Amino acid sequence: MARTREFDTEAAVSRAMELFWARGYEATSVRDLTQHLGIGQGSLYAAFGDKDGLYRAALEHYRTTLAAAALRDLAEGADARSAVRALLVERIRIAVGQDGRGCLAVNAACERLPEDPSIRRIVRDMQDASRDALAEVLRVAAERGEIAARHDPDTLAAFLVTFLNGLLVSSKITPNRRDLEPLVEVALGALG
Numbered sequence: 001m002a003r004t005r006e007f008d009t010e011a012a013v014s015r016a017m018e019l020f021w022a023r024g025y026e027a028t029s030v031r032d033l034t035q036h037l038g039i040g041q042g043s044l045y046a047a048f049g050d051k052d053g054l055y056r057a058a059l060e061h062y063r064t065t066l067a068a069a070a071l072r073d074l075a076e077g078a079d080a081r082s083a084v085r086a087l088l089v090e091r092i093r094i095a096v097g098q099d100g101r102g103c104l105a106v107n108a109a110c111e112r113l114p115e116d117p118s119i120r121r122i123v124r125d126m127q128d129a130s131r132d133a134l135a136e137v138l139r140v141a142a143e144r145g146e147i148a149a150r151h152d153p154d155t156l157a158a159f160l161v162t163f164l165n166g167l168l169v170s171s172k173i174t175p176n177r178r179d180l181e182p183l184v185e186v187a188l189g190a191l192g
Contacts, residue, residue, distance in 0.1 A: 009047050010061075012037045017058035021104045025055055025111050052118075055108075059122045062104045066094070067126050071133045080141030081191055084134070088164060088184045092177055095168050100175025103168040110169065130164075131157045138191075148192025156190060163187045 019036050020028055030051050034041050048054040070087055077083020095102050105126050112119040134157035142149040151159075167180060174180065 007039050013057045013061045016054050017061050020055055020058050021101050059108055063126050074133055074137055080137050080146050083137055085184060085188060089181055092180045095171035096175040096177055100172045102172040106165055106168040127161055131161045134160050150192055
């Protein structure tokens with residue numbers, strides 16, 4: 001008779017996400033994961049296949065929780081400039097936390113690419129969702145006259161995602177909001 005899984009896989013993925021985010025993929029061993037999650041190695045393998053499977057699950061969890069919440073907040077912003085500013089400042093706040101852990105998705109891109117095509121797909125999906133959400137906010141803002149229409153909304157959104165990626169890498173080097181937040185105002189200058 002098969003044994004039932006004796007742990008909450010969703011909670012385990014959330015805890016694994018935090019550990020991978022703090023340490024990175026390579027520096028996190030299976031032993032670290034089993035100790036942090038309070039499960040046996042056999043349970044980890046039965047639930048997730050291997051460390052890679054748990055890492056992909058952690059990235060998906062990040063996408064559906066933190067990244068999705070950021071996009072919801074963007075869509076609910078009062079005006080485009082304030083919404084984009086709030087998005088960027090909040091991402092800085094999260095990234096500089098815990099001595100500059102950065103962004104799990106950007107960390108994954110820096111650590112696992114180009115060797116891991118499955119991670120590339122997950123990160124690209126997150127990037128595309130961010131770009132698309134920003135482009136829609138910018139398109140509506142341009143139609144309302146809130147921002148200059150001198151740039152294509154898709155190109156401007158791609159610029160903001162690229163800027164944010166660089167900002168998130170910088171947050172690992174200089175985990176200080178006072179140093180990074182003024183850069184947001186420079187990027188907002190592109191909105192016209």
